[in-house]
Amino acid sequence: MTAPSRRQTLIQAMQRLGYALLLPVSILPLAALLHRLGQPDALNLPVLVLSGKAIFGQMPLIYAVAIAFGIGHKARGGLALCGAVNFLLLSSALSVLAPGLHADLVCGMLAGIITALVGPWSPSLPKPIRLYLPGPWQGPLLSALVCLLLAVPLSLIWPMLEQGISQIATDLGTPFGAFSYGVLNRLLLPLGLHQLLGNLMTLGASNQLALAAAQPLHQGYGAGLYPIIMFGLPGACFAIWLHRHRLQQLPHGALLLTLALTSACIGITEPIEFLFAFTAPWLFLAHALLTGLSFAICSALEIQLGSYFSAGLLDLSLSYGSGLHAFWIIPLGILFFVAYALLFYHMLGRSPLSLSNQHLIRQEMANIPPADPQMLAIQYLKLLGGMDNLQAISVCLTRLSIRVRNMALVDQSQLLNLGCLSWIELNEHQLVLVLGPNAGLIEGQIRMLAERQSVPLGLKPNQASSSQVGW
Template sequence: MSTATAPTAAPAKKQGSGLFQGLQKVGRSLQLPIAVLPAAGILLRLGQDDVFGKDGLGWDKVAKVFATAGDAVFANLPLLFCVGIAIGFAKKADGSTALAALVGFLVYKNVLTAFPIADAQITKGADVAATYNDPKVLGGIVMGLIAAVTWQRFHRTKLPDWLGFFNGRRLVPILMAFIGTAVGVFFGLVWEPIGDVITNFGEWMTGLGAVGAGIFGAVNRALLPVGMHQFVNTVAWQEIGSFKDPSGAVWHGDLPRFFHGDPTAGQFMTGFFPIMMFALPAAALAITHAARPERRKAVGGMMLSLALTSFVTGITEPIEFAFMFIAPVLYVIHALLTALSMAVTWALGVHHGFSFSAGAIDYFLNWNLATKPWMIIPIGLVFAAVYYGVFRFAIIKWNLPTPGREPEEEVEDLTKA
């Protein structure tokens, strides 16, 4: 028999798999600009009256510096999302990718002003600025994706010798200037009805109150395993709702509204605190106690570090990935209980927010901006008890292979590896 084998055909790509992978990549690329938000939240918080301001240390000038610094990030979130996504989405991105995104966004942003909804007015006592269609963060995301795709397609392009100076990477920012013009014209003409749909959806979600908060919590956790939860996070935290602060600036999204003093903000953030600070650490304890005796010490050490990470910072993925795929029934329970926490906290009038995640750092740092923040502790303790009981019962009842309960041969393989 011949050792030669006929070449095998490449497996056919499943319909929609490319789109799904692309959406996952977009979701991952959103993490880069989102990582800037903690800096903005901390700076803005330090500039509040009760910290460095008149009701705190009384250092008004220092408070103004911090508040202005924090506002610089929040006011330019569309630009940050554009550049961050361009770098995160493009393969082997470099500085020219960021420059191309920046050029495209600046042109796009200025073109939008050529389509005013209402012209600027000079009135007695106040000047009214012109208003125009502005997709805000969503526009930044679109421009970032276009910049990434354009860079990947043209960053190695060779032009005729007499245009050789503009070869490759130098060509992409030029292309993005023209693309930014076209996108700006497009959004300037058609964004109004699209924006109305988003506004109406946001009003519908906020109008649902506790139910709306619960729906968001369930969808957020349901999309986490495939890395697409950042889509709904971006809409809820950066787009839904509007608030005019005392200076007259208008802020959109649950997160900026919370940090600029909107007492109605926090609908899509508050309920995560009981889960991340109390419930998931309790789930980690249940996994430890359900482990076999000879594995309990090793599992306990790992789960302790994961629980502390969740409690202090609100980073929950390490715990969730410990049971998400090997015991999906636990993850379904977790998603439903997260929805319940979101609904309960909002129904009880608890309003809280975070710049990074719902951990102890944000909980205490933003205490004075919150409404009834103390209630998160008893609510969290109740959810901790529920999580511990449900997780331990489910693991033992259905013999789920959570850490410490793997088959013996798997443990031996891991030990030898």
């Protein structure tokens, strides 16, 4: 395998892990909402508090199940169950060998990864070894054995790693460290690797204790995202709106307002950031640097405000009470709204936004997307070349990653008419559609239509074939 092929394989593997981590992360807002609503100053229902804490307390187990399910091959339901069992084995063995460690989250991640990766190796084991393992149980038993054996080196290595991760998290509390983290966090977003960077920081002892106490994660340095997500990106949308007025083009205010409110209220920023990343790299670079600046300012002002999910208004309302100097988020955010609006308006004036490849904003809308999800999925299938042209499909929050047999059959000129916010052609077979909150709904409808027509759809659009060995 050549060096570029190895790099591509590594990136794809890390992307798959990052996508798998989205499921446990997306559960955190529900747990936080239950915990907050049950407090005495809200609904005063202790059962809700206990329910929220129960979810937080089982996050390592949820990590193991989600990762095993997300990056596994066939028999994904069985993989999820094996991931849970292997986590219990690994964490129990580690607690006996090295009591007092804060390693539950890393045990959950390792158990999920081992479960998903060891299974395909079992058929290639030497025949004498396979004779001692019953056929249907080769994968589960082998992965359980690997997890038990891993507990020994992990008990020796993890104390040093935990100390190193905690030290890194402490260093990120300095303005320069926070700036570096903020810039890197945004630059990794187009590759889908920002989730890995964020989850790496949750492995430290402080964040695991925060999870157990139902407190927001990254409380020491996560405040820098709030001014960007709640104010900065809406300011960028305002700048694009002004820019289109200046060019006497249809400003498309409704679409830009929707993107801005989605970012500010819920914290889903991908539709806006993917527009910058794939059509205006200079804007995306400016966005990354401004994000780093926000992190540095919050660190210098000693603003501490964590987030459960994605630093939107929902997170702010849930995390405000446990923060430090959190009231500075609002005036700082207003300054970033003005900074984004002025800087992006000036940059767009010097180098207009190029929309030739994606046609995100057009002067006319030929059709109105169907309101019925099934009809909308059928329309997308027609533009994608029909069911026979699809090989694999997967959803990641606001995006659909699709693998097609023949890209020439895909009618990209009509995607906007169905409500597609943005899209990028990664290679001659893989296409990524940014659909917003409807992405999961459309993916489910397409899969249901495929099942009715007995058409097998794979789950790995970045792989050439969906025929994989599994258990």
